[in-house]
Amino acid sequence: MPDGSAPLRGIGVSPGVAGGPLLRVAEVSALPPAGAVADPAAEADRAVAALAEVVAELTRRADRTGEKTLVDVLRAQAMMADDPMLSDAVREHVAAGMDGPHAVDAAFATHRAAFEAAGGYLAERVADLDDLRNRTVAICLGRPMPGVPSPGHRYVLTARDLAPADTVDLDPEQVVALVTEDGGPTSHTAILARALGLPAVVACAGVRDLAEDTTVLVDGGTGVVGVDVDPAEVAAAEAVDRDHLSAAAVTSGPGRTADGHPVALLANIGSARDLGAADGAEGVGLFRTELLFLDRSREPDLDEQAEAYRAVFAALPGRRVVIRTLDAGADKPLPFLHQTDEPNPALGVRGLRLARQRPELLHTQLAAIARAAERTGAEVWVMAPMVSTRAEAAEFADAVHAAGLPRAGVMIEVPAAALRAGQLLQVVDFLSIGTNDLSQYTFAADRQSGALAELLDPWQPALLRLIAEVGAAGRAAGKPVGVCGEAAADPLLAPVLTGLGMTSLSMSGRALPRVRAALADHTYPDCERVARLALDADDPEQARKAVAGEP
Incomplete structure (x- = not known):
């Protein structure tokens, strides 16, 4: 890693080396002071309608993206926003005297606390809840949605944790790497970075304290983020990485060492739609079946399961x-x-x-x-x-x-x-x-x-x-x-x-x-x-x- 200020360290979750000026995802502004509610029923309807608009927008984004992994993530997020328990909670908070934006905030806060307490998979979805809350509140207040910047040049994107919906509009010609302060190896940032082929580091403490436009160099393999790196050194490191990738792309066939010892190289998938990205694999080493079961009100029956596996x-x-x-x-x-x-x-x-x-x-x-x-x-x-x-x-x-x-x-x-x-x-x-x-x-x-x-x-x-x-x-x-x-x-x-x-x-x-x-x-x-x-x-x-x- 080139010299500069002391490097930051996180968890490398998607290999590759890339660098450029650091830009961050815009965050939503704070809630205004609570307002009086003249018509609680109409206020609740407006807040629930904002939730429905978020669901519709996520569904539209899923329909227009060609990345299968992203489609699955966006649809799952839309299902979270469409949860009747969430809209019921919003209505209850309005009935208790809150205005729409504050009712939405309170309802998501309760869900967030429950997800964090559950740990594991649900704790990994807290960033999704935060994004849904921010989008719904923005609609209630008539404010623009937070999103990924588009400055017209290459840059490294940072955020507390990247929301799946943001990545639909992410331009890989501009965004060369991802660095988040939160998240882990199985967070959506990690999943999406690997799907998009972008170097990525998560759980990188201090990255959001860096000034925007600071030149950083991201190593998605080691988890090291160089700070205040000379642009010439960034270019040199990226060139070396491209050479390595080009040389790697030439190799084909079964995995083996230089002296012929076999090591089967297999792919991790969640459904048949993931097979396209695994063309070079010798088979599948992990077919995760839980995607067929999650967010379901009933167990998929034998016929439905058999068709998905077949x-x-x-x-x-x-x-x-x-x-x-x-x-x-x-x-x-x-x-x-x-x-x-x-x-x-x-x-x-x-x-x-x-x-x-x-x-x-x-x-x-x-x-x-x-x-x-x-x-x-x-x-x-x-x-x-x-x-x-x-x-x-x-x-x-x-x-x-x-x-x-x-x-x-x-x-x-x-x-x-x-x-x-x-x-x-x-x-x-x-x-x-x-x-x-x-x-x-x-x-x-x-x-x-x-x-x-x-x-x-x-x-x-x-x-x-x-x-x-x-x-x-x-x-x-x-x-x-x-x-x-x-x-x-x-x-x-x-x-x-x-x-x-x-x-x-x-x-x-x-x-x-x-x-x-x-x-x-x-x-x-x-x-x-x-x-x-x-x-x-x-x-x-x-x-x-x-x-x-x-x-």
């Missing part, structure tokens, strides 16, 4: 598709489950644990997967999230095989599973490491906490030690072990993971060329060597420098 399987004949059973509950509540509140949802009934309360949910899903797999030619592997013990793994494997599916595996997301990986492999066919959750549970650090970003770094030696335990268990059992967290998308970390025993790496489709090229630059003994360097490091920064060969 669309993916049929597109990948002869290739591996690892489908994860429902990863929901607790922090990703499903309305039709009617779950009770939990004091700590991240440690509650989620993932496979739902099958204890609702075994039919798992059985229906496995039956749908089995029906969808018939005659598609895909090599379908099934895995369960949130597994902690051998008994849980064995029970799940029995259910998978009873459904007629040949390969059963489990996610390694909690330290207990990593430490007992050898025992798990006695009853399942493969393991897949979810680095985001494994980091969160290993360091007792909520993955959405910007203040704890350093603990959530995938280069943490303690996390790598757990990954090494899983890799050693896989080698001893002669069974596949992979990483399906976005840590797999880091080109510098990929050889380390390979040296730790990973047989596959699964990531967003745009990250595949860089990772494929990084593996091709290393022999397998090289991978083992850099893995030892990373394990022996005292902290993430030292681990990165040791692997990169920096002093």
